[in-house]
Amino acid sequence: MHTSAHEDLLQxxxxxAGxxxxxxxxxxxxxMRPGEIVALLGPNGAGKSTLMRAISGLLPWMSGDxxxxxxxxxxxxxxxxxxxGLVHVIEGHHVFTQLSVQDNLALAGYDIARAERQQRIQDALAFFPEIAQKRHDRAGALSGGQQQMLVVAQGLVKRPRLLILDEPSAGLSPVLVDRVFEVAARLRDEGTSVLLVEQLVxxxxxxxxxxxAMAHGEIVLQADTNESNLQGRLEEAYFGQHA
Structure with a gap:
């Protein structure tokens, strides 16, 4: 179960907010604590993206902390x-299509010293061999799925301690969805926390x-993913008393 507050990375x-x-x-x-993956689930309009934007500074708060x-x-x-160390990869974020893959990644680390930036670009590309092979190609020449990988790689250049992925599977083929989920698992293994907002329950x-789980702008369930009958509890949380 969840740990005490002093062990949390994010509270x-x-x-x-609104x-x-x-x-x-x-x-x-x-x-969230260090080195864990937390899934944030809920129907469309539940407030998931609003919560992510409020956490990452894209949306001011009305109250709370x-x-x-x-x-x-x-x-x-x-x-x-x-x-x-809190990096938000936003759903629908677009790359600079006229720039190369390499230059897109360099822009993500524009405020990092050159030598360090080059190393971070190498490390980010190591997660995505599909785009590493095309590092000198224009980003506009990549497939839609490869552009989505590039967006995630831009987040990795910042060396996050917590990476927020907002619907990273949107528009991806099943094979590329699996690749993005593999990257999330590898990040966890290396100590990075991942907050995953997804429709793929x-x-x-x-x-x-x-x-x-969220519904109507509220958290209606929190649980460990190994708890029994979790799918049933999610359905109840979505559609039960909050219907």
Whole structure:
């Protein structure tokens, strides 16, 4: 089960956020510890992407707090969060199609010293041999799935301690979905935490250590993924009392 707060890498505490006067998130609590994969599941419109944007600094909060490695991220920009090690790979993010794969990755590490940046690019490409072979090609010449891999690789250049993947399987073939999930597992093995927002419920539960489920902007379930009858509990959480 979940550990105590002082062992957490990420703590979301009674977080309320939304767009303008429209509140989407309602008193959301969540925590992650180092080196684990947590799946965040829920139907469309549940508030998952809003929560990710609020955590990573893309969306201001109405109230509550997000703490990363003990430090509050209140008023922190996405750049501030990334410098601390919290990196958000956003659904639908596009690459610079006229630039090479290599240059796209270099841009992701623009604020890192050149020698260090080159090493990080090498390390990121090692996760994706499909695009490593095309590092000097224009990103626009990659397939849609390969461009999605490049987006994830851009996040890896920042050497995250926590990587937020928002629907990384969107638009990918089953083979490439498996590749992205393999990368997530390797990152966990190397000590990186991964917060995975996905529609592929069975695959996500097979990969993750723990799961949170959202509905109507609230956390309606949290559990270890090895708990019995988890699928049934998820369906109840989605469609039961919160229907």
């Amino acid at each position: 979301v505490q009674r977080l309320n 767009y303008g006067k429209i509140q989407i998130l309602h008193d959301v609590d969540m925590a 997000v703490r990363f490695d003990g430090k509050s991220l209140h008023r922190a920009s996405p750049r501030d969060a990334a410098k601390l 069975e695959k996500s539960l097979a990969l993750a250590d723990r799961v949170y």
